[in-house]
Amino acid sequence: MTEVLAADGRPLKASLNRALRRQKLRALALIAPLLIFILVSFVMPIADMLFRSVENEIVADTLPRTVMALEEWDADSGDVPGEAVFDALYTDMALANEYKTHTRLGSRLNYELTGISSLFRKSGRRVGRFDTDVYTDAFQDADPAYSDPAQWATWMADDTIRANLPITADTYDAWAQMIVEAEGDVPAEEEPWDFVYTALYQDATAGADLPIGVDLSGIEPVSLSAQFADVDEDWLDPEVWQTIKIYSPEYTNGYFLNSVDLLKGSDGIEARPESEQIYVTLFIRTMIMSLSIMGMCVLLGYPIAWLLANLKDSTANLLMILVLLPFWTSLLVRTSAWKVLLQQQGVINDVLVWIGLVADDGRLQLINNQTGTIIAMTHILLPFMILPLYSVMKTIPPSYLRAAKSLGATDWTAFWRVYFPQSIPGIGAGCILVFILSIGYYITPELVGGTKGVFISNRIAYHISSSLNWGLAAALGTILLAVVLLLYWVYDRIVGIDNVKLGG
């Protein structure tokens, strides 16, 4: 195919693009404020939140040496890790204590194994008072140079010495960094802390040449595992170590497993104990209740929308105002009103008792359960069903029904075979709106749902604001989002998204 040229000899396509560029740029400039606003305030936070569902850098960041040392350890052995791991933990813990990061790590790991939080807090408090000061004293007694901060700084700047004393060099660097960052002091003026001498001792016992020879044969080695065990026996529990090891990678699927009532055991994925399984039930309940609310909205909204579409305009406008009235009332007020109406001593029960339908001692439980949530949410979401239905029905000319009747169809057949199929796009739009809104609804179930009538979103809110387990909240949210997208896809396959009309 030959390229079409414009009058000036340029390719026509290029000319056209150039002509349209200005228009496009102007259009872009018009949407730019909104686009930027949405990106900054909506897309980015959501992306960040979703990222949290897999992010797990805290373990490797806080306990880098321990995580490395644990690589050698076989989690399935059922044994406590070796002394090298405790040596690393000592350094990590001493540093983390200064940075105040050990408690955060404790909270994080506590989601996986209850009790770790207090274990870390206790160990952090005690790690500065371990018996490792015997090493410090030994070195400082042997030569005063070992207690001279400036001398330490010189040694640690010397590459040969650093190569000789790898553990000490690494530990000193971490300590020096901590002194600057956490304490605001100059390392060359501060005497190194016990754990640096411990590292020096470890290098020396490994056979390294010390800058100034020291006879260490007289020192009784301090067992760090014993020291930690002294703080808390739990350090000798392999389960604690398994948890640390399982959650040491930077990314984890642990939150997602947790969201579907599974957990990461030492030998793969396994189900949670029955008493801890809640999320799958909650997801299913959320789905079923959202579907019921959607169904109720269709049943209640369809006749009203039909009436609205077929009344004369002035009457229809008045009715439309009544339909929209709930929109203009605060959500909280509406929900509280339902509390007044639905409670056991409330208006509805009173009326039922007064009529004699219900015995006084058998008042119906209409609130703080699923019934309450379904009633209140159907009321709140009804306009979202009626409006798209109405706008679609408004476009169906009455002549179709007349045509059907003139062809011999009864009122019902004419409705069911001719009118109803044409209103399906409205039902589809309404259902999608109501379902997606209700699946993520939070305030109403919280207020009228009790314990049995709450949704997964209430759980997400709990993890965001109370338990502060944001990773789990993010994972639950991601699953919810995925489910909605999946249902949308299924809907598109069955009904076709082109069949959704919000009006016109």
Next chain:
Amino acid sequence: MLDAQNAFVAFDRVQKSYDGENLVVKDLNLSMPKGEFLTMLGPSGSGKTTCLMMLAGFETATHGDITLDGVSINNIPPHKRGIGMVFQNYALFPHMTVAENLSFPLEVRKMGKSTREEKVKRALDMVQMGDFAGRRPAQLSGGQQQRIALARALVFEPELVLMDEPLGALDKQLRETLQFEITNLAHELGITTVYVTHDQTEALTMSDRVAVFDDGRIQQLAPPDELYEKPQNSFVAQFIGENNTLEGVIQEIKGDTCIVKLDSGDTIDALPVNVAEVGERTKVSIRPERVEFNRDRLHADAHTLKAEVLEFIYMGDIFRTRLRVAGTDEFVIKTRNAPDQARLVPGEMIEIGWMPQDCRALDA
């Protein structure tokens, strides 16, 4: 004239009011024999569509009786009347294919599948749309949709078919083709048809009889030629075809002719139609093609009028000449483009006249 008892469709003193204050249809009486093609013609708001809707059962008569084949149908719901109907916007069901649309009236009549298919095919072939069975209405052109709507109204073999301005949305050429097809089909199948339109050409070319509606009444019910040539009142004369109107007072009535003294003072010959006595005001109506300006072709004693040629329009097959006559500038004459036909020049003064039977003295 048919009486209400043996007519196929009859309206007997039917009245209709929507608001309880104004009558949309006033005292309607109409009888149709079987097989007739009757058109209800009238300006919008004249009550013609309301009549059709009452016949179809979508509106109930406020007063009076509508009978179909001798049976009163006032209380029969529309779906039991068995009347085929073609709607203005076709009302083809958009979610069904053409075949499903046609099959619908058969399905609700619980016909078997093979019968349905056979009837649908026959109906589609009848309107030359056999190849379109699988299409959706939205994939068809206006004319094609119209044919399908027609086929759907006929597929269940109703004896009476109603059509509500079915060709209103089509272009002129297509409309003419379909007018021809619809009349042919109606006559071939022997169906009784009630056709509503506001297009007088359509009414004249298609119908056996035309009922001209105005102000809720039938102004005249007659075959097309009679309607055109012998309008019974000035509304019909104005509404059907082009018409010249002159106003005046009856000066003299003798037998089947009368002399009218126009407001300009001239006198003319006319046929008294619905004028009764001397001194009554009248509107006389003369068709443009019946005006004669060749003195030789008129009676020797015929009254003539002086006329000034204002405009000469060449229209191909005819010439249309506008004249100033008896104080009006809108007097039009039409002459055939024949080789010996004179072509008038603006400014020319001529003398015009007509046969008394072509000039009808009607109500004022």
